[in-house]
Amino acid sequence: AQTVTQSQPEMSVQEAETVTLSCTYDTSESDYYLFWYKQPPSRQMILVIRQEAYKQQNATENRFSVNFQKAAKSFSLKISDSQLGDAAMYFCAYRSGNSGGSNYKLTFGKGTLLTVNP
Amino acid sequence: NAGVTQTPKFRILKIGQSMTLQCTQDMNHNYMYWYRQDPGMGLKLIYYSVGAGITDKGEVPNGYNVSRSTTEDFPLRLELAAPSQTSVYFCASSYSVTYTFGSGTRLTVV
Numbered sequence A: 001a002q003t004v005t006q007s008q009p010e011m012s013v014q015e016a017e018t019v020t021l022s023c024t025y026d027t028s029e030s031d032y033y034l035f036w037y038k039q040p041p042s043r044q045m046i047l048v049i050r051q052e053a054y055k056q057q058n059a060t061e062n063r064f065s066v067n068f069q070k071a072a073k074s075f076s077l078k079i080s081d082s083q084l085g086d087a088a089m090y091f092c093a094y095r096s097g098n099s100g101g102s103n104y105k106l107t108f109g110k111g112t113l114l115t116v117n118p
Numbered sequence B: 001n002a003g004v005t006q007t008p009k010f011r012i013l014k015i016g017q018s019m020t021l022q023c024t025q026d027m028n029h030n031y032m033y034w035y036r037q038d039p040g041m042g043l044k045l046i047y048y049s050v051g052a053g054i055t056d057k058g059e060v061p062n063g064y065n066v067s068r069s070t071t072e073d074f075p076l077r078l079e080l081a082a083p084s085q086t087s088v089y090f091c092a093s094s095y096s097v098t099y100t101f102g103s104g105t106r107l108t109v110v
Helices: none
Strands: A003-005 A010-014 A019-021 A024-026 A032-039 A046-052 A064-069 A074-079 A088-096 A112-117 B004-007 B010-013 B019-025 B031-038 B042-051 B054-057 B064-066 B076-078 B087-095 B098-101 B105-109
Touching: A003 A088, A010 A019, A019 A112, A024 A074, A032 A064, A032 A074, A046 A064, A046 A074, A074 A088, B004 B087, B019 B031, B019 B087, B019 B105, B042 B064
Parallel strands: A010 A112, B010 B105
Antiparallel strands: A003 A024, A019 A074, A032 A046, A032 A088, A064 A074, A088 A112, B004 B019, B019 B076, B031 B042, B031 B087, B042 B054, B064 B076, B087 B098, B087 B105
16 A cells, blocks of 8 residues: 655745645555645635656746655655645645555645744 | 536535535546545545446545445445535546536534
């Protein structure tokens, strides 16, 4: 079974600074997808970024980028120019690249609570 | 386009009571899921469904039941509520690698 580990229960960053959230995963599969979700106090789950394992290029979405190290099974999220609105719980998640059944489920890490200080 | 709608948003149950958490999606997604979120534990899969009439257990199914009579609806049933079922519950649906989550139900069992 796949597992996702987020080793930082809490992180803080000054507004306008850069912060990196860590995520490692364990899998025997070669094809899979990795996600970062943001959960603000409203509880809504918001997709931040998605990475396909077969793509070597790191995904980027505006101020958010990932450092995907497939051999090390590491998938960290970098937030640049942090804003107060970035304060939230962040979850790393894994999905198998195989087809059908339980392969489409998301497996989540425990989350990292990010505080942004003004 | 409403996405995934969960009701109720909040509920307090007494030990031993039963209730159904409702989940409806209007995107014609075949795959639907129920997760529970406990503080510091992330989201854990309770049940999932690959289409109408087909459901299967996830990681933490004990104490819950589901049904999927239509593509749109995927209700979660708690038969005998226990304090351990105090949690936030999320319903989600997916198509390919796009996942849509409901806004969650905060359930407290006292």
